[in-house]
Each structure stands twice: as structure tokens, then as C-alpha cells.
Amino acid sequence: MSTTDDLSTVDPAAGRGSFGSAPGAAHTGPPATPPSAPSGTTPAASRNPLRDPRDRRLPRVPEPCALVVFGVTGDLSRKKLLPAIYDLANRGLLPADFVLLGFARRDWGDGDFESMAKKAAREHARTEWKDEVWDRLSGNITFVPGAFDDDDAFDELARTLKELSDSHGIKGNAAFYLSIPPAAFPTVLKQMERTGMADNARSGGWRRVVVEKPFGHDLPSALELNRLVDDVFTPQDVFRIDHYLGKETVQNIMALRFANQLFEPVWNSNFVDSVQITMAEDVGIAGRAGFYDATGAARDVLQNHLLQLLALTAMEEPVEFTAEAIQVEKLKVLRAITLPHDLAAYAVRGQYDQGWQAGERVVAYTSEEGVPPDSKTETYAAVRLGIDTRRWAGVPFYMRTGKRLPRRVTEIGVLFKKAPHLPFSQTDTEELGHNQLVIRVQPDEGITLKFGSKVPGSMMEVRDVSMDFLYGEAFTESSPEAYERLILDVLLGDATLFPRNAEVEASWRVIDPLEAFWAGNTPEKYRAGEWGPKKADEMLARDGRDWRRP
Amino acid sequence: MTTLWDTTGTAVVKALAQERRTGGGVTSGLALTLVVVHDEKDTADVEAAVSIASARHPMRVLSVIRHNYEAPVPRLDAEVLIGGRYGPGEAVVLRMYGRLSLHAESVTLPLLAPDAPVVTWWYSSTPELIAHDPIGVFADRRITNVIRDRDPAASLRQRAEDYAPGDTDLTWTVITPWRAALASAFDTVQAECESVTVAGNPADPSAQLLAGWMSSRLGLQVPVEKAEGKYISSVTVLFADGNRIDLTNEGYKLIMRRLGQMDSIAPFPQRRTGDVLAEELRRLDPDETYAEALGAVTGHADLNSRPTTRTHIWFDPALAGSEG
Numbered sequence: 042m043s044t045t046d047d048l049s050t051v052d053p054a055a056g057r058g059s060f061g062s063a064p065g066a067a068h069t070g071p072p073a074t075p076p077s078a079p080s081g082t083t084p085a086a087s088r089n090p091l092r093d094p095r096d097r098r099l100p101r102v103p104e105p106c107a108l109v110v111f112g113v114t115g116d117l118s119r120k121k122l123l124p125a126i127y128d129l130a131n132r133g134l135l136p137a138d139f140v141l142l143g144f145a146r147r148d149w150g151d152g153d154f155e156s157m158a159k160k161a162a163r164e165h166a167r168t169e170w171k172d173e174v175w176d177r178l179s180g181n182i183t184f185v186p187g188a189f190d191d192d193d194a195f196d197e198l199a200r201t202l203k204e205l206s207d208s209h210g211i212k213g214n215a216a217f218y219l220s221i222p223p224a225a226f227p228t229v230l231k232q233m234e235r236t237g238m239a240d241n242a243r244s245g246g247w248r249r250v251v252v253e254k255p256f257g258h259d260l261p262s263a264l265e266l267n268r269l270v271d272d273v274f275t276p277q278d279v280f281r282i283d284h285y286l287g288k289e290t291v292q293n294i295m296a297l298r299f300a301n302q303l304f305e306p307v308w309n310s311n312f313v314d315s316v317q318i319t320m321a322e323d324v325g326i327a328g329r330a331g332f333y334d335a336t337g338a339a340r341d342v343l344q345n346h347l348l349q350l351l352a353l354t355a356m357e358e359p360v361e362f363t364a365e366a367i368q369v370e371k372l373k374v375l376r377a378i379t380l381p382h383d384l385a386a387y388a389v390r391g392q393y394d395q396g397w398q399a400g401e402r403v404v405a406y407t408s409e410e411g412v413p414p415d416s417k418t419e420t421y422a423a424v425r426l427g428i429d430t431r432r433w434a435g436v437p438f439y440m441r442t443g444k445r446l447p448r449r450v451t452e453i454g455v456l457f458k459k460a461p462h463l464p465f466s467q468t469d470t471e472e473l474g475h476n477q478l479v480i481r482v483q484p485d486e487g488i489t490l491k492f493g494s495k496v497p498g499s500m501m502e503v504r505d506v507s508m509d510f511l512y513g514e515a516f517t518e519s520s521p522e523a524y525e526r527l528i529l530d531v532l533l534g535d536a537t538l539f540p541r542n543a544e545v546e547a548s549w550r551v552i553d554p555l556e557a558f559w560a561g562n563t564p565e566k567y568r569a570g571e572w573g574p575k576k577a578d579e580m581l582a583r584d585g586r587d588w589r590r591p
Numbered sequence: 592m593t594t595l596w597d598t599t600g601t602a603v604v605k606a607l608a609q610e611r612r613t614g615g616g617v618t619s620g621l622a623l624t625l626v627v628v629h630d631e632k633d634t635a636d637v638e639a640a641v642s643i644a645s646a647r648h649p650m651r652v653l654s655v656i657r658h659n660y661e662a663p664v665p666r667l668d669a670e671v672l673i674g675g676r677y678g679p680g681e682a683v684v685l686r687m688y689g690r691l692s693l694h695a696e697s698v699t700l701p702l703l704a705p706d707a708p709v710v711t712w713w714y715s716s717t718p719e720l721i722a723h724d725p726i727g728v729f730a731d732r733r734i735t736n737v738i739r740d741r742d743p744a745a746s747l748r749q750r751a752e753d754y755a756p757g758d759t760d761l762t763w764t765v766i767t768p769w770r771a772a773l774a775s776a777f778d779t780v781q782a783e784c785e786s787v788t789v790a791g792n793p794a795d796p797s798a799q800l801l802a803g804w805m806s807s808r809l810g811l812q813v814p815v816e817k818a819e820g821k822y823i824s825s826v827t828v829l830f831a832d833g834n835r836i837d838l839t840n841e842g843y844k845l846i847m848r849r850l851g852q853m854d855s856i857a858p859f860p861q862r863r864t865g866d867v868l869a870e871e872l873r874r875l876d877p878d879e880t881y882a883e884a885l886g887a888v889t890g891h892a893d894l895n896s897r898p899t900t901r902t903h904i905w906f907d908p909a910l911a912g913s914e915g
Contacts, residue, residue, distance in 0.1 A: 089774060089778055090784070090808050091805075091808050092774055092777075098764075098767045098878075098880075099770055100771055102774075102775045104779070105778070133857075137776065137857055138779070138852075173844065174858050177858055180856070208852070212779065
């Protein structure tokens with residue numbers, strides 16, 4: 042099974058290049074004698090005498106390569122991928138030899154595609170628009186039209202790639218981004234296998250594949266999908282994008298926990314009362330009725346984003362900051378997750394009813410276009426999870442996600458136990474709550490620390506105050522879009538921020554029993570613009586707690 | 592904004608605290624204190640550069656303008672601004688006259704953000720020995736700009752003589768795009784490098800540093816050959832297997848020519864002083880790569896092993912003037 046593979050095999054990509062994440066591969070020897078490349082790494086980058094790990098001004102730039110996007114005319118591609126590629130080019134992070142190859146069912150020439158890409162990039166790019174940057178990119182944009190079941194089109198694609206590796210010096214390196222519905226995966230993967238496009242050895246470079254969520258809809262389908270992708274590509278060349286992991290604040294969780302002495306000693310069940318992880322959206326399902334009604338909040342968000350955030354919050358310290366060491370620790374946590382015995386009380390799902398939100402009237406989920414009026418799909422899910430490890434035993438992890446909640450916010454709240462003894466009188470500390478450390482993932486990326494402080498005046502009164510660290514304020518510059526970071530990492534072969542097979546499978550093992558329990562029963566209604574159904578509040582009240590208002 | 596005429600350091604500290612309270616500023620976001628030493632005539636340039644850099648690095652800016660040290664009566668004028676000409680952060684402009692100019696640290700020390708690193712930037716006229724300027728002695732990082740000196744090439748040599756880990760020069764920062772392009776070009780080549788030639792102005796410190804960097808990394812002699820333009824116009828690299836790479840700077844475009852391949856053209860945008868300063872402030876630890884490049888240019892091999900701290904050497908320009 043692929044799980045064992047992930048634990049035992051060492052990812053050769055991790056040791057690649059002086060800028061790779063494995064310190065062992067880095068060289069600091071005298072410059073006059075370029076050191077020989079460590080075995081198992083790509084020689085080009087590690088033998089490059091101009092690269093030096095101490096030279097941190099030089100950006101991490103991938104080797105010459107092509108990015109092949111399937112479904113390049115889709116929404117994600119226009120709003121995220123193409124702008125991210127422009128932003129990378131603008132920041133000088135793409136190699137001089139870089140080719141963007143689009144594949145979609147359109148009767149287009151290179152020019153049509155280029156102008157569509159330009160429009161999309163210009164509209165959604167994060168960085169300043171510069172024509173000279175685009176002009177340079179546009180010379181290297183190619184389009185291959187065709188359907189996924191069209192053998193000729195794929196032969197044409199393979200031929201184009203081959204030609205490009207000679208004319209544009211991309212050395213057979215290519216990443217395939219599958220921005221397509223999961224149903225089309227088998228066809229596209231079979232085509233790649235047939236044409237040998239996925240074969241590292243035959244292409245003379247690396248071949249990687251990027252897969253978007255959903256990674257299946259339950260454990261068997263995820264296993265099936267993983268098997269399918271791993272058959273065609275080697276497992277370490279498969280990159281599953283969870284765009285949450287590309288966010289600066291999420292990466293900062295590890296810096297906060299493992300680079301500081303201040304937090305780790307209290308990061309356990311001796312001091313932590315409970316953890317609340319929230320991902321709230323103010324929008325409805327916005328035109329995705331077909332997909333969403335078959336999926337629901339638990340599969341759409343809880344299974345991937347929320348469980349990944351939980352894993353990063355709860356994991357032990359990895360032995361080193363490399364992809365496989367981090368995956369080992371995340372996997373341990375995901376496997377230690379337990380569901381409550383009393384699912385009826387501690388797993389709540391809801392569905393939004395009509396209501397008012399941000400001054401506008403919004404319709405009920407069942408009245409949304411394309412949703413059947415008797416739909417039992419949940420738009421809200423809240424569950425209490427436990428983690429059976431020495432560090433976390435007895436600490437409840439409350440997870441919740443929902444649509445049409447009052448505001449868009451994602452945060453991790455760590456609530457500490459109250460002080461065991463207070464020398465102040467009861468009335469003095471009435472307003473004192475739990476000390477909290479809140480990691481705000483979005484928006485207003487940053488960290489809040491909440492603690493008690495004396496109210497100025499002649500009385501001894503203690504109340505909660507909060508201290509804010511705002512990312513935007515301290516490091517305005519370095520907050521690239523998640524997709525920028527993730528695409529760059531794929532091209533560099535750095536898998537640190539990508540969940541591997543085993544993690545996806547472990548996550549489904551948590552979700553499947555929940556879905557089985559929920560199957561058939563009707564979700565609780567909540568008014569659009571409210572913080573979820575009453576039952577979710579009762580769930581915490583039963584434990585003597587309440588939800589943070591994010 | 593608060594303006595204080597003929598004031599004292601203590602009054603400036605109070606005015607800053609007052610501005611921060613009323614302006615709602617908080618210390619939590621401060622990453623560093625930047626002390627800029629410059630002349631009155633350069634104020635507009637410094638303001639433009641600092642406002643770009645401070646949008647990327649939250650910092651407190653202390654702008655030190657030393658006027659005629661021979662003025663008979665020492666005097667301090669100050670301006671305290673939060674979110675103004677110097678960008679979104681806090682800034683204090685200090686104009687010093689008379690003998691106070693030689694004791695500028697007495698005003699700046701109490702104004703440094705608590706326990707945050709201090710960076711000193713001489714916009715022009717770096718002291719011959721940084722140890723002569725107490726404002727440089729207490730800084731964790733020192734940024735010079737030899738291109739603004741009368742003889743930049745001589746000034747660069749002096750920077751090597753006087754080097755201590757933590758020093759950098761902006762003529763090094765401006766070549767980062769060149770270095771990134773070269774490193775990226777080397778990624779695709781397997782063969783040993785045989786020779787490198789930098790074409791540009793042999794007297795230009797940036798051209799010198801680029802050659803020095805290549806030389807220190809490759810263990811080769813890298814000459815700077817005279818060519819059109821006052822900066823770096825091209826770099827040619829020859830490899831043992833007959834491969835050849837030409838990188839040419841043609842009007843904000845970097846063109847890479849290789850045998851048997853299409854030319855690749857990358858944008859090479861002009862960076863403003865503020866962008867360069869912002870890059871400089873990203874890292875507050877010593878830049879070993881710079882030290883090696885500077886060492887290769889000037890023939891000093893020991894730059895990285897020099898002591899990191901300097902001791903202030905009393906230097907009175909009035910006396911130096913009468914001796915010289």
C-alpha cells in the first residue's frame with residue numbers, strides 16, 4: 042500500500058540543489074574546487090558553483106522547464122494559475138527557459154490563447170503590471186487544442202513538448218497541472234501513460250503532476266485515485282495542492298512553534314484547555330451547485346483544509362525541516378485522531394436557510410439555482426475531535442466550517458486553562474476568560490495573544506486584553522499568493538507544503554464514519570448570516586465552553 | 592508632526608512618545624531602527640528611498656543631518672513624524688550644528704527602538720574608518736554607498752581595508768539581478784567553467800564586485816574589460832566543452848545567448864534606491880558572499896574572519912584639518 046511507501050522511501054527531490062531543503066546536500070567548501078554532487082540528486086543545480094547556501098540574496102529559481110496546464114480555460118486557471126505565473130515572472134522567479142503550454146478543447150491558435158492568458162493575468166495579478174515582463178513570457182506560450190479522449194491531440198502535445206525541449210532548452214523537464222474535473226483524470230492519465238509523457242527516464246528530465254482537490258470523496262475512491270496517479274507517475278512526483286498550506290501564516294505555524302522557546306512548553310494538555318479551528322465563508326455556493334451538492338462542507342473543507350491545520354497545530358517537532366520528516370509527523374497526528382463516541386451530540390451539520398447577510402437578502406441553500414429543493418447536503422459542519430497522544434489526550438479539538446456565516450475568516454484558537462488559583466477575589470476577575478493564542482490564517486494574517494490585565498484605576502479589576510501581531514504590518518512585502526508559492530515549489534521539486542497520499546487517506550478515515558453517521562438524516566437549519574445552527578452552540582455548552590467569535 | 596527648534600535629545604524622546612500615543616503607533620511591529628546619515632541637499636532622495644523601504648520593513652527611521660561642525664554654538668533641531676514623508680513608520684529628523692555633530696550618538700542612542708537591530712546607512716561620504724563615526728560603531732549592520740564618493744574605486748578598496756562582518760555596500764546590492772541571471776544560466780551547464788569576462792567600466796565598483804564574485808566562486812581570474820556604458824554591459828562565460836554563454840544588458844532587457852538555442856530575453860527593470868535599500872534590510876546578518884567578492888577584488892582573504900565589533904576611535908575633523 043502506498044502508505045508504507047510514503048514513510049519508508051526518501052524523496053530524492055528533497056536533496057536537490059544547494060537551495061534544496063536538505064542541509065546535507067548543501068556545500069560550503071572552498072569555491073575553487075566545486076564539490077561533487079551527492080548521489081541521487083540532480084547534478085545540474087548542486088554542481089552549480091555560483092550557488093551557495095549562504096548567499097541568500099539569490100532567489101530560488103527552478104531549472105528550465107515547461108508547465109503544461111490541462112483545462113487552461115477554466116475558472117481556477119484564469120483567476121489563480123495564470124496570474125500566479127505572471128507574478129512569479131515579475132518577481133524574477135521563473136527560469137530564463139520557461140514554457141507555458143495550454144491544453145483545452147478550443148479551436149485556438151497560440152495567439153488566441155496568449156491574449157486570453159494576458160487578459161486573465163492582467164486582471165488578477167497581484168504585482169504591478171509590466172508589459173516587458175509579459176512580452177518575455179508571451180514568447181514562450183503555446184497552445185495545443187484537443188479533447189481528453191483525442192489520441193492525436195495528445196500525440197501532438199507530446200511532440201510539442203519534445204520540440205520545446207530542444208528549441209527552448211527545457212531539458213525534458215515538465216510539470217503537468219490537472220485543472221480538470223476528477224472524472225476526467227483516468228482519461229488524461231491514460232493518455233499520458235500511452236504517450237510516455239509521464240516517464241522521467243524517457244523524457245530525460247523530471248516529470249511531475251499537480252492534482253487539485255477533491256482527492257476522492259471517501260477512502261475507497263481516494264485509494265483508487267492515488268493508485269491511478271501513482272501508476273502513471275512515480276509517487277514522489279505527485280503534488281496535491283491544498284492551497285491553504287501555501288499561505289504564509291500556515292507556514293508560520295511551524296516557525297512559531299518550533300523556532301521559539303516561549304510556546305512549546307505550554308503546547309500540551311497540561312496547559313491547553315481546548316483548540317478551536319474555524320473556517321468560515323460569507324459566500325454561498327456561487328454557481329458550484331452540482332459539485333457542492335454532491336460534496337458538502339465536511340468533504341469540501343473539513344477533510345482537507347481543517348485537518349491539515351489541525352495536523353500542523355498538533356504535530357510533534359519534525360527531526361528536520363524536510364518534506365518527508367514533516368509528513369511523518371503530520372501523519373502520526375492524523376492517525377491518532379479519534380471521533381467522539383456520542384456522534385449525535387458532538388457532530389453537528391447544518392444547512393443555511395434564507396436570511397440577511399451584510400445588508401442583503403440571501404436565499405436558502407435549497408433555493409439556490411441547481412440545488413434540489415429536498416437536498417440534505419450540509420453547508421455547515423462542526424465536530425469535536427480528540428487526539429490520542431500523550432501530548433493531547435483529553436484536549437478537545439473543535440472544528441467548524443460553514444458557508445453564509447457572518448464573515449470570511451479562518452483561524453486557529455488555542456485556549457489555555459484558567460490559572461489554578463487566583464489570589465484575587467471572584468468579583469475582581471469576573472471578566473477574565475481563558476488566555477488565548479489565536480493564529481489568524483485569513484484575513485488580517487497574524488497572531489493574537491489574549492491575556493488578563495489590570496483595569497487602570499483604584500480598584501483591582503482584571504479583564505482580557507489582546508495583543509496583536511499583524512503580518513501585513515510587519516512583513517508587508519513577503520506575502521505572495523498561495524498559488525505562487527505552490528507552483529514555484531512544484532517546479533523546484535520541494536514537497537514540504539504538499540499533503541502526500543497517506544495523509545489524504547488518513548483524513549478520509551476520519552471523515553468516512555462521520556459521513557456514514559450523517560447519511561440520511563436532515564441537517565439542522567441556520568439562518569444565513571448567523572454563526573451556524575443552535576446545536577453547534579449547545580455542543581460546546583455541554584462541555585462548559587463556547588465558540589470564539591472570530 | 593512635531594517640530595522642535597533648538598531643542599534637546601530628551602525633548603525629542605518625549606515628543607516621539609507623545610506622537611506615538613496620539614498617532615496610535617505601536618512598538619509590536621518594529622523590526623529595526625534605520626539611522627540614515629546624509630547631507631541636507633540629499634534629503635529628498637533619502638525620503639524617497641526610505642519611504643519605499645519602510646513600506647516593506649516596519650522600522651523607526653532616524654535621519655541624521657550634520658551641519659557645519661565649526662559653528663560656534665552647538666544646536667539641535669528636530670522633527671518627529673509618524674506616517675509622513677518617510678513612509679508609514681516613525682521617523683525623526685535630527686539636524687545637528689556645531690560640535691554636537693561629533694557627538695550625534697548622544698541624541699540617537701535614547702531614540703533607538705528597544706532591543707531591535709540597528710542599521711546605519713551613509714547615503715554619501717562614508718567615513719574613511721567607520722570606527723570614526725560612533726553612529727556606525729553601535730550599529731549591527733552598516734550600509735555604505737561608495738558610488739556617491741569622489742573616487743568610487745578607491746573608496747571600495749578602503750571598504751575592504753576597513754571591513755568588518757555586517758558591512759555591505761549598495762554597489763553590491765544593485766548587481767543581485769545580474770548574479771541571479773548568471774546563477775540561473777549555470778544551472779543548465781554540466782561542464783567546468785574555463786573563463787569569464789565582464790565587460791563594462793573597469794573603475795565601476797559594481798562591475799568590480801561582479802567580477803570578484805565570479806572569481807571567488809569559480810577560482811578563476813575574472814577581468815573587467817572596458818566597454819561602452821558606465822556600469823556592466825555584458826558577461827561572457829566559456830566552458831570546457833566549448834559551450835559559451837553571453838549575457839548582455841540592452842536597455843532594461845537582459846539577453847542571454849547560447850550556442851544552439853534561442854536567445855532568451857528577461858526583463859531587467861531599473862531598481863530605485865528604495866528597492867535596493869529594501870533588499871539590503873531583508874537580512875541583518877553578515878553577508879559572507881559579499882565579503883568574499885570584495886576580498887577577491889581587493890586581495891584581502893581574511894574578511895570573513897575579522898572581528899564583528901568596532902571600537903570607537905575619537906576623530907576630530909578640526910584637528911585633522913589643521914594637521915593636513
